[in-house]
Amino acid sequence: MSSQLQTDIVIVGGGIAGLWLNARLGKLGYSSLLVEQHSLGGEQSVKSQGIIHGGTKYALHGALTGSSEAIADMPERWRRAIAGEGEIDLTGVRVLSNAHYLWSPGSIAGNLTSFFASKAMRGRVDAVKGAELPPALQDKKFKGKVYRLSELVLDVPSVIQKLAGLAQGALLKAQTIKPLYDQQQQLIGITADEHQIQAQRVIFCAGQGTQALLNDFAQTQPQQQLRPLHMVLVKGANLKPIYAHCLGAGTKPRITITTHPAADGQWVWYLGGNLAEAEGVARNEAEQIRAAQKELADLIPWLDQSQLSWRTLRVDRAEPAQSGLVRPDNAFLAQQGKLLVTWPTKLALSPDLADRVINSLNTDHITPQAPALQAVLAQPEIAQPAWETLF
Known part of the structure; x- marks a missing residue:
């Protein structure tokens, strides 16, 4: 038996970007409902390394780029939220590291010299050594140089858990999502399984799933692109x-390493960076693991690899189509009448995506009208981290 629901905004897609947007809208007084077909954070979000970038890694040639400028204020916005002083309340989210680091395994050479000499980088990087080094590099054999970035690394599962709680039950798990039209064939909402949900705006925030939604809604634009990665996970008691x-x-x-807590108390290293890109994508699992083992043996030779367990994970980053498959600088929004199509393009840019949606609502004079939802709805579960399902 079908049911009819009324809300101001319906969001399709329960990754961190959709959940953040849902929380922002709630604080502004909108009635919103987030619909997820599978599990919360189950695609790109839970496969993220959790780094809240400030853009430094996009400026390694010594000058700020569009990417580095667009993302520069994101760490501070996330920090304020985690402190309970931001646009949403993320108190209780687990911070894995209050800083991310740049690490040179030897002497700085070539174009990296201009990076550290650049005026644009002053105040963004600080040299560290000795006890300030990341624990994995605190070995007498380490000869490199390390710089602290004003970025942070979050435990993504705890972010998803917190944001799901902020939704206060305004979540719905539905396997089938179709457009809902009025008699004039104008979009007025969605049909999610047996629920007919009317809304002032429908927002796609489904990452890789957005292309299938566009097809179901007979939309040919915007187009989606996928940038594949082949990540490596390493688990062991000695990490x-x-x-x-x-x-x-x-x-x-060359390689990006983040460290994540497993349920059994061990650490898991999650390896990305250049290792996971073009050449890594072309390798099969065994070849990619061998490449990762060789990299770590070269970069961290004091690490005993004999008791480590290895897995790989293929990830497709979903983004709006760009010429040459380049990475977009900002979060993305395109509007087709009452339909807003979005991609955050990076976890850190979730606040930017919410800003863009709210600006669109303000431009179109969309104001809160519907009462808060009272229905008891089937709730989507929270996705398990990759390191729990793969090992």
Whole structure:
């Protein structure tokens, strides 16, 4: 038996960007309902390394780029939220590290010299050594240099858990999502399983699932692109925490390592960066693991790899289509009447995406009208971290 629901905004997609937007809208007085087809955070969010970038890694050639400028104030916005002083309340979210690091395994050479000499980088990086080094690099054999960034690394599952709580039950798990039209064939909401949900605006925030939604809603624009990654996970009792980009000779991190707590008390290293990109995507699992083992043996030779367990994880980052598959600088929003199509493009840019949606609502004079939802709805579960399902 079908039911009819009324809300101001319906959001399709329960990753961190959709959940953050849902929380922002609630604080502004809108009635909103978030619909998720699978599990909260189950695609890109839970596969994220949890780094709240401030743009430094996009400026390794010594100058700020569009990407680095667009994301520069994101760490501070997240910090304020975690302190309970921001646009939403993220108190209780687990901070894995209050800083992310740049790590040079040897002497700084070539174009990296201009990076550290750049006026644009002053105040964004600080050299550290000795006891200030990440624990994994505190070894007498370490000869490199390490710089602290004013960024942070979050435990993504705890972020999803907190944001789900802020929704106060205004969440719905539905396997089938279709457009809901009036008699003039104008979009007025969605049909989610047996629920007909009318709303002033429908917002797609479904990451990789957005393309299928666009197809179901007979929308040909905007187009979606996928940028594949082949990440590596390493688990072992002898691992120590490290959150760092290891610098290579080029303008991309040679490898990016974050460390995550497993349920059994052990640490898991999650390896991305250049290792996970083009050449890594082309490798099969065994080849990618061997490449990661070789990188770690070269960069952290004192690490005993004999008792480590290894897995790989393929991730497709979903974004609006760009010429040459380049990475967009900002969160993205395109409007088709009452339908707003969004991609955050990075976890850290979730606040930027919410800003863009709210600006669109204000421009169109969309104000809170519907009462808060009272219905008891089927709730989506929270996704398990990759390190719990793979090992």
